[in-house]
Amino acid sequence: MRRDYSNHKNGTTTVKVACAVCFWLFSFVWLYAFQADVLAVSQHILSDGATHYNRSLGAIFITLALYLLQLVVSLILRQSKRSYALTYLPSMLFLALISDFNFDDHLDYSLGDWKWLIPLVLLLWGACVWLSKQLLTFENQNNVNNAYFSRDVWQNVLILLVMVLFVTFSTNTNAVFHFQAHAETSLLHGDDDEALHVGAKSLETNASLTMLRAFALSRKGEMGEHLFEYALEGKSTDLLPLKDSQSRLLLLPADSIYKHLGGRPKRPIDVWQYLNAVERDSFATRAVADYVLCGFLMDKNLKAFAHALPRYYEISDSVSLPRHYQEAMVMYRSIQGDTVIARQDSLVYDQWVAIRDLKKQIPDKSARRLRALERHRGSYFYYYLYK
Incomplete structure (x- = not known):
């Protein structure tokens, strides 16, 4: 027993x-x-x-x-x-x-x-x-x-x-919430690359994640080069957690972003009031330029972008613009009928023509969007025409 x-x-x-x-x-x-x-x-x-x-x-x-x-x-x-x-x-x-x-x-x-x-x-x-x-x-x-x-x-x-x-x-199991939580944690620890890596290939996003990616790219000096390679949500008003913005921060202090741009706003204002204020008062850092230009691009305001670009970047054959700015200028000049200048940037112009002419080649809107996603995702052309 x-x-x-x-x-x-x-x-x-x-x-x-x-x-x-x-x-x-x-x-x-x-x-x-x-x-x-x-x-x-x-x-x-x-x-x-x-x-x-x-x-x-x-x-x-x-x-x-x-x-x-x-x-x-x-x-x-x-x-x-x-x-x-x-x-x-x-x-x-x-x-x-x-x-x-x-x-x-x-x-x-x-x-x-x-x-x-x-x-x-x-x-x-x-x-x-x-x-x-x-x-x-x-x-x-x-x-x-x-x-x-x-x-x-x-x-x-x-x-x-x-x-x-x-x-x-x-x-x-909300993927976007996990992306945002991880991105904010990474930014808090100064790891911009990890913040950009999380969810980079996913089409799921929100305005807050767009704001965080813009901030990480800005700290790396690559906002004009890579911003539109990501799935984006929202407009220019969502680039900062300010008045009338859909963006919100869960963990990262808002002061981290304001310090990067030049200073914290003293009263509730929207993004454009803030950017204009820091430039007017000479507090703006170099990062403000890309926020202004990418803000116009997110709003698809090519005319305002084209007029603002010379304030921040030298426009000449000897100076290479960031990728998305090149794409936007080629598109703007082409739409304005200035194809001679637009064609000077032949590779970018050829890509613009290819995505523009999809409408003639593929009448079905869904099929056309899918083809554009497969071949042109990551370009400003895709964002402008299909976002």
Whole structure:
């Protein structure tokens, strides 16, 4: 009898160790690799910027706290080894909850769908716990296999896998929100390249992400060269988090952008009032030039762009303009009928003619847009004609 008890105890220990290892691995990787930026934004908003989230320490301490919660639950429920993984449900539920913070347009916290999801999950969990205890009498205590490939171990691993899928699919999967959170975190650490890399190939974007990409490119001095290579949303008024702008910052201080351009506005003004003010008061940095020119291009105001360009860049055959400025000038001159000058930049002009003439070659609008996306995405021509 003592031997049977010892084997049963060893089998239970094996199940507990296997469950703990699976939980620690998933929780740490999930928090460290996939949710760190979202948690950083959430902590910043909830603490009004008073505290900052640390990726490594956060993953360790949150996982430890959730594991301690599981130990308390296991002491209360005293589940059999065949359904021991059920004791991890409260921890997994809390992990899902903190991974899915919901904020409204004013950055106020809201439970969202969790108002009804939490009670429902707990109700289902309670039913499973009760059912497992009813089936306890059918458990053969003498049929023990304490190996890590036993039926009991894999049965518990399967239960944990269901919980992992629940956490994965119930949390914030908004790609643009993750892009923005990661971009702001990268900019905060001075990593402009990483901020530009995140979501670079995706067509999903918003005005805030456009603002962040413009800021990162401006710090690298490449705004006029690469801005329209990204999917953009919004107009010039969204380039800064000012009055009448759809852009908003989650983590990055607005002063970081204002300092880069020349100074913080003293009162609520829109983007063009701000840019004009810093130039008028001689506070403008070199970066303001690209904000002005790219602002006109985002608004598709080629005439204003063409008139403003000589204020900031020398227009001559010996000076090469940034790529998007070249494209805009070729397009403007062509539209104005000045094709002789436009053709001087032959490669750019040929690309403009190719995308312009797609309308004659492909009557169907959807098919034409797809062809333009495949061949001309990343050019200002594509943005002007198809955005």
